[in-house]
Amino acid sequence: MAPSAAASSTLLVLLALLLSPAVAAAAAPQSRHRLGASLQVASLNASGPPTTFFEVDRPIRPPRGSAGPCSTLLLSATFGATYGRPPVTASYAPPACLGAGGTLALAVLEWAADCRGRQFDRIFGVWLSGAELLRSCTAEPRPNGILWSVSRDVTRYAALLVEPGEVAVYLGNLIDKTYTGVYHANLTLHLYFHAEPQQQQQSDLIVPISRSLPLNDGQWFAIQNSTDVQSKKLAIPSNTYRAVLEVFVSFHSDDEFWYTNPPNDYIQANNLSNVPGNGAFREVVVRVDGEVVGAVWPFTVIYTGGVNPLLWRPITGIGSFNLPTYDIDITPFLGKLLDGKEHDFGFGVTNALDVWYIDANLHLWLDHKSEKTTGSLLSYDASGLDLNVNSDFTGLDGQFVTSASRHVSATGWVKSSFGEVTTTFYQRFSYENSNVFRKNGTVQIVNQTIDAKSGIFAKDASAVLLSEEFHEVFPLYLYTGTSDQAGDEYSLDSLVKFGINEKKTSGGKLGFLYSSLRNAQSAQGTMRVKKNLVVGGLGKTHQVYKYVGTDGCYFRDVSSKNYTVLFDRSDDSCSKGAYRGASAKLNDQPARRKLLANKL
Structure with missing residues (x-):
């Protein structure tokens, strides 16, 4: 994943092949996960039409009665030998339709790309005036070519879209005699407008917390170890009355599969110097002036070359084309930030290995009726991380059980022309991971559950203005x-089951809103690997996506095998019968039942 990660993956494979048979077998459970980033099917057949890859997600639909789209091509570029070179940039001028009257109803950023040949999966980012709008992974091409597109709702960046700026895209790609794939991409902005003026809910100002151009990399910060803290100093306007940090996170190289890493004592006991360690727990910690204001316990995105590349063709892994972002409301801390001085916004990763890419956008709401707001922090609790690891192993086999929890909460008031509003923000996390090695370390089984809850409550003297709670569970098996390892050739069997279960409720001035999502993916396959190339194999994937909310419903049940879609059923009518039948089918699989028993 990404050029630096791909190089690391290749190095791990070569080291494993050079080791003695016993040590090579022990290294296999760790290095094999990272093979996926560098493996391609060894096929010379370039005939036939290109394959369209896709990530299953809820379609982005404009609000009823809105006008549009007004579409503008922001950038068209080719990414060949681009690793370690400056991002591709283009001047941004607000589309004329933004100034033609009407209220913005929806803004969609669309990335459409194609590639032919052989190539790694690559991480890439899109920034506007330093604020990241999209974090994504490329699809891995075929000799006959591939197509894919990603659409992201960027309505929340309305404050950026109305100002001139610069678009930057970094996609670090490498070209050589073996890896020939060049990525061709178009970046387009689609805008829709309400027919009648409506009150805007988006922030008034977005301040990027990222690295500034020029540079020969993405504008993200690179976190390289557990003590590395990357930060940026900035001052916020004195009339701010609300502030939310939106954090972008992706993990690569030695930490691409952090949830599979054994503790360091296992690595040291077995002399596995080429195997990543530091255990199977990671969290992103966000600090302001050194104080913890929130954390991110990230969803386990598997990129398009991860574990077994054949699993993700053409259905890609959850979140791989449109990586999730994470919001942390820092409004309770505004009393400390409204002094006109610069404050330090920093990011670190617990137990991190090289490398994590992190940046953030600070969304600010401004009081246009006053020059200065005031505030104070009333209560604050970030008592720290509770992390426990129990190890039980003999030689190369054993079990490692990791559990963790964290609680962060803060309450503060801000006085503006809207009155005095008291805001409480909280996060509660819990984590369980069982990591088992069997058969002399050649089999690894991971069972993991991340449970994250957060809430925002804002009230004035007379009423509750906002009451929002968000609950996410990320199960993983x-x-x-x-097996059959002989020299530089071996077989790999894999089974992956993971998903996102989330519920969101909100009330207050905007009325009651509710949504529920169950997004479950099951993929299994086998592949024969020789000299870092997949010379044969099988991959099949089944996914069920079910969304129900006050804003509508969406359901999709899709399955694929070896680049071919076997069936694809979707519905947006909120029909309970369709949901129940597909969910029962997925749950009927034996391996699925095991995962359900593990808190799915």
Whole structure:
């Protein structure tokens, strides 16, 4: 994943092949996960039409009665030998339709790309005036070519879209005799407008917390170890009355599969110097002036070359084309930030190995009726991380059980022309991971659950203005096993089951809103690997996506095998019968039942 990660993956494979048979077998459970980033099917057949890859997600639809789209091509570029070079940039001028009257109803950023040949999966980012709008992974091409597109709702960036700026895209790609794939991409902005003026809910100002151009990399910060803290100093306007940090996170190289990493004592006991360690827990910690204001316990995105590349063709892994972002409301801390001075916004990763890419956008709401707001922090609790690891292993086999929890909460008031509003923000996290090695370390089984709850409550003297709660559960089951190893050739069996279960409720001035999402993906396959190339194999994937909310419903049940879609059923009518039948089918799989028993 990404050029630096791909190089690391290749190095791990070569080291494993050079080791003695016993040590090579032990290294296999770790290095094999990272093979996916560098493996391509060894096929010379370039005939036939290109394959369209896709990530299953809820379609972005404009509000009823809105006008549009007004579409503008922002950038068209080719990404060949681009690793370690400056991002591709283009001047941004607000589309004329933004100044033609009407209220923005929806803004959609669309990335459409194609590639032919052989190539790694690559991470890339899109920034506007330093604020990241999209974090994504490329699809891995075929000799006959591939197509894919990603659409992201960027309505929340309305304050950026109305100002001139610069678009920057970094996609670090490498070209050589083996890896020939060049990515061709178009970046387009689609705008829709309400027929009648409506009150805007988006922030008034967005301040990027990222690295500034010029540079020969993405504008994200690179976190390279557990003590590395990257930060940026900035001052916020004195009339701010609300502030939310939107954090972008992706993990690569030695930490691409952090949830599979054994503790360091296992690595040291077995002399596995080429195997990443530091255990199977990671969290992103966000600090302002050194104080913890929130955390991110990230969803386990598997990129398009991860575990077994054949699993993600043409259905890609959840979140791989449109990586999730994470919001942290820092309004309670405004009393400390409204002094006109610069404050330090920093990011670190607990137990991190090289490398994590992190940046953020600070969304600010401004009081246009006053020059200065005031505030104070009333209460604050960030008592720290509770992390426990129990190890039980003999030689290369054993089990490692990791559990963790964290609680962060803060309450503060801000006085503006809207009155005095008291805001409380909280986060509660829990984590369980069982990591098992069997058969002399050639089989690894991971069972993991991340449970994250957060809430925002804002009230004035007379009423509750906002009451919002968000609950996410990320279940993961991963089985990998190597066999028939002979020199530089071996077989790999894999089974991956993971998903996102989330519920969101909100009330207050905007009325009651509710949504529920169950997004479950099951993928299994086998592949024969020789000299870092997949010379044969099988991959099949089944996914069920079910969304129900006050804003509508969406359901999709889709399955694929070896680049071919076997069936694809979707519905947006909120029909309970369709949901129930597909969910029962997925739940009927034996391996699925095991995962359900593990808190899915």
